[in-house]
Amino acid sequence: MIEDQWRLSIPARHHRVRFYSREKGTKSQNKRGSTFWQRETSRSSPPRYTPSIGLWFMSIPRKLLTLCLLACAAVTGATTIPAAPRSHNPVQRSVTPHMMEIVQVTTPVSYDDVSARLYSMVGFLDGDTYLIESPTLAVLKERVASSVGSSGLIHFAEHDHGAWFQLFFQNPTSRFKLFVIGNPVVAETMVKYDFRASYFVPVRILLLENGNGTKIFYQQPSSVMNLIGSEDLKNATEALDRKVESFIDSITTIL
Secondary structure: OOOOOOEEEOOOOOOOOEEEOOOOOOEEEOOOOOEEEOOOOOOOOOOOOOOOHHHHHHOOOHHHHHHHHHHHHHHHOOOOOOOOOOOOOOOOOOOOOOOOOEEEEEEOOOHHHHHHHHHHHOEEOOOOHHHHOOOOHHHHHHHHHHHOOOOOOEEEEEEOHHHHHHOOOOOOOOOEEEEEEEOHHHHHHHHOOOHHHHHHOOEEEEEEEEOOEEEEEEEOHHHHHHHHOOHHHHHHHHHHHHHHHHHHHHHHOOO
16 A cells, blocks of 8 residues: 555646645546656655646746747737727717806896796696697697787796705795796797707796895897807897897886
8 A cells, every 4th residue: 555645736826636646756647537747755855746837837927928929929920910990989079169148137026926927928838749739830830829928928847946945954945946938939930040049949037036026037049049140040039039028027027
């Protein structure tokens, strides 16, 4: 019987199982049945295992190994496939500096009274529903004409910013609400010159409670659309300026 016992060794780097013998010159077998020779070791000294070719290969620095592989490829005439070039990004972005005018109107008329006047002078359409119910231009114009209020404008939407803002505070805060008001027939007189004009319509009007009075803010239509540079569009937006100004005067004037 062989004096020494079989020992199991698991190399840490590539987890390969091999069986080694401490007997001098013993021919060993691994788990797969392959044979190899071990270096001689003395019985008094701990076993010294011969590193396999895999361990030796893995110990080579990566950069040195890469250089060796490239040198071999050059000698044998091997070629490398170049990396695919990055695809050209067709998206372009430009920035146009622009100065617009924000009109501020301060009135002693209370917030509730200004809001009530606003509601009484505009018509109402439910978002874009009127488009679904207006399959032709004639039907659209008829529906708009029957929906506009005395101001010639239509209420499309409103956003009560004061309601959600109030939740952040324990004490009551000033009320403020954003109204989206316009007229598709009036908007057509501007959009027909440049589709970008549709970015600025309908008009947005902000009502802010100011103590016992009210402050109103809105963008001057002609100032936000003048960047397009069309004289016809400028004339159309100035007409909208006058319509909005007349509407604001009606809801803020002291009676």
